[in-house]
Amino acid sequence: MSYPGVELFQTSAKGRGLKATRKFETGQAVLKQEPYAYAVMSSHIDVVCHYCLCAPGQPGAPVEDLHRCTGCKFAQYCTKECQKKAWPEHKQECAAIKRITPGKPVDQTRLVGRILWRRKREEKVNGEKKDGKENDEKKVELVKIEELEDHLSKRNAEEKEAIDEKVYSFGDYFTYDEMPDSDEEMAHLFAIIDCNAIGLNDHRGVQTIGVGIYPGISMLNHDCSPNCVAMNNGPRLEVRALRVIQPGEELCISYIDSLETTEKRREKLKLQYYFDCECDTCTKGEELENLKHALVSEDIKEESVKYINQFSKDMLKRIHKTKQNQNWERMCNQTLGTLAQQDCVIADTNVLKIAVLNHAVEVQSFLRRQEPALEYAERVAAAYEKLLPPVHPTLGMYLMRLGVIQWQIQKTEAAVATLGRAASIISKTHGDDHGMFKELLGLIHQCKMEAHMSKGAQREFRMAKKKAGLKLPA
Ligand SMILES: [Zn+2]
Ligand SMILES: [Zn+2]
Ligand SMILES: [Zn+2]
Structure with missing residues (x-):
């Protein structure tokens, strides 16, 4: 170990x-x-480097463009170096993708393919090594991939059928000659992905861009x-x-x-x-649970609570729909209307209220109404501080968001303080060499420089930076 x-x-x-x-x-x-194996999610195939997972054009990314693999025209890399490093894992995958083009392999198929190819490479290396030394790739495992839990016996007929279907079509991708003979073994591999695969986020922690084992x-x-x-x-x-x-x-x-x-x-x-x-x-955990259902006072009648709970659930569904239709003005009205009613009955730490407050921050920011966005963001941050332990990634990331809004409306001193708190949390949850921590340090540096300028000078400074092609926080 x-x-x-x-x-x-x-x-x-x-x-x-x-x-x-x-x-x-x-x-x-x-x-x-x-x-052990990882794959970029289908939703991000054209957006991130398939090796290092960076997204060009974002802060911290090495280049502006991605270069497509000329073989499969599917994989993309930010640099030649990434492409070279990816090749041992991509070589057989490249041929497999070509084999099924114009079809595209689903995420799970690509991941299972990578697991099996890696296992074959390891078997070959182990076969060649006669001095009994363990290979390096193997040393980092605490358990073997085959030993991971698949919970197959607990699944219903529909779930089992979905797995069987993936196994059935896998041979088109992997070739039937190379595939393990046993369908049980294949079903196990697809099933362990469901229970064990971990989603990989972009460096801001906003989107899931890949999946790994x-x-x-x-x-x-x-x-x-x-x-x-x-x-x-x-x-x-x-x-x-x-x-x-x-x-x-x-x-x-x-x-x-x-x-x-x-x-x-x-x-x-x-x-x-x-x-x-x-x-x-x-x-x-009664105390924490009570906060998640908290009311504005103890005197609220039971029927009012019942009404507001149902009303909030209905409105959340409607807000979600409006958001999907990108009708921002309507979404803004819906969130504000819901909050006005909620404010009389339920507290900010109530989960139904936090959900609406989050929508309010989002839509106000989108409509570039930063003053109200700040007011709601402050309320969400205050609720998170009551609900989460002092060192928690969600709290750190939210304080970063709050600090950026403060910076946008030129509350630079407040922004320095908020971003400083975010940095202290993120350094513990993500580590000092994480892209998010580095971006935070850059933001704090910019805020500190601006803190001594007049509002007018700040605006000019930001415009000059934008003109020079330097990225501003969004
Ligand atoms: Zn890369
Ligand atoms: Zn390729
Ligand atoms: Zn639990």
């Missing part, structure tokens, strides 16, 4: 898990792992108030401590959004990961 301070063990109720064998400080890296990190069990968080920096996944962890403690991450209510979290965990969560937050 190549991770100092981490050990695989048998838990009492959750099967295998990982535990600390030493103390970890808040923000300290617990585990870092390159993917990390056999070691997959051994981390879930907790609704976890002591660790897993964040990707490009394709590499890094697990960091969200608080001080003592030797012997089990290491856990959250598989889902911690801001959801207990009912919703348990429902999602059961549906996607096939278990009933019995963590302390689910069984004893």
